[in-house]
Amino acid sequence: MLRNEAATRIDLIDPALRARGWTGDLVREEITAGAIDIVGGEAVRRGKRADYVLRVRPVPEGQPVAVAVLEAKAEHLPPAHGLQQGKGYAAAKRLNVPFVVASNGHQFVLYDAFSGQTSSPRPMVELPTPNDLRARYEVTKGFALTDELARPLAQPYLQGEGVRRYYQDAAIRAVFE
Numbered sequence: 001m002l003r004n005e006a007a008t009r010i011d012l013i014d015p016a017l018r019a020r021g022w023t024g025d026l027v028r029e030e031i032t033a034g035a036i037d038i039v040g041g042e043a044v045r046r047g048k049r050a051d052y053v054l055r056v057r058p059v060p061e062g063q064p065v066a067v068a069v070l071e072a073k074a075e076h077l078p079p080a081h082g083l084q085q086g087k088g089y090a091a092a093k094r095l096n097v098p099f100v101v102a103s104n105g106h107q108f109v110l111y112d113a114f115s116g117q118t119s120s121p122r123p124m125v126e127l128p129t130p131n132d133l134r135a136r137y138e139v140t141k142g143f144a145l146t147d148e149l150a151r152p153l154a155q156p157y158l159q160g161e162g163v164r165r166y167y168q169d170a171a172i173r174a175v176f177e
Contacts, residue, residue, distance in 0.1 A: 002074065002075055002076045003074060003075045003105065004074050005072055005073055005074045007075075008072055008073070008074055008075045008104065008105040009051065009072045009105075011105070012075065012105025012106065012124070013051075013052075013070070013072050013103055013105050013124075016103075016105070016124035016125070016127055017052070017054075017070075017127070019125070020124075020125075020127045020128070020129050021129045021130050021131070022054055022129075022130060025055070025057075025064055026054065026055050026056065026057065026064060026130055027052055027053070027054060027055070028052070028053040028055065028066075029051065029052055050069045050070075050071065050086070050089050050095065051069075051070055051071055051072040051082075052069065052070035052072070053066050053068070053069055053070075053095060053097065054066070054067060054068040054069070054070060054099075054101070054130070054133065055067060055130075056130045056131075056133060056134040056137070056145070057130075057154075058134075058145030058146055058150065058153065058154040059145075059146060059154055061156065062154030062155070062156060063153075063154050063155060063156045065137075065145060065153050065154060066095060066096065066097050067097055067098065067099055067133045067134065067137050068097050068098075068099035068100065068101055068133055069086050069089050069090060069095055069097050069099075069100055069101070070086070070100075070101040070102070070103060070108075071083070071085050071086035071089075071100070071101070071102045071103075072102075072103055072104075072105070073102065073103070073104050074104065075104050075105045075106060076104070077104050078104065078121075079102060079103055079104045079106070079107035079108055079109050079121045080102050080109045080118070080121065081102065081104065082102040082103070083100060083102040083109055083111060083118065085102075086100035086101070086102055086111070087100050087111060090111075090113055097113075098112065098113045098114055098137060098140065099111065099112055099113065099133060099136070099137075100113070101127070103124065103127075105124065106123070106124060107121040107122060107123055107124065108121070108122055108124060108127055109121055109122070110122075110128065112136070112140075114136075114140040115140075
């Protein structure tokens with residue numbers, strides 16, 4: 001029996017992420033990436049949730065920096081099936097990430113917004129590690145996340161990470177970048 005999207009995430013993508021070093025606070029799941037409208041004084045979410053936001057930690061005590069969104073789809077679909085949806089999240093700048101990964105749990109494709117290139121389908125055992133994406137991020141941005149000028153990107157939030165919403169974090173990172 002083929003797995004639906006939820007089962008694909010649990011059975012295939014989550015273990016693949018862990019195996020490639022995407023553990024703990026480097027992975028945030030189900031981040032709302034759609035618009036938020038105010039209707040009758042209440043916040044109403046419009047759009048979908050990004051399945052995963054992948055982050056790197058520049059220094060051990062620092063705040064993780066978001067670098068990619070991963071959009072999961074059911075295993076019977078092509079690996080690139082969720083790419084346009086993920087690109088939409090990236091293009092909207094609500095997450096401020098340069099990389100988009102789409103996966104069916106068996107294979108993935110990677111879109112690099114810096115180059116505009118999308119990889120061919122690759123097996124999940126070749127999914128980029130946190131160090132891989134960090135290195136690509138640093139090369140294309142032109143600075144290392146450990147540079148003195150990049151220190152504000154990794155500055156821990158005074159009241160903890162939970163007090164800032166994803167779009168606030170994205171806006172702050174965009175300014176510092």
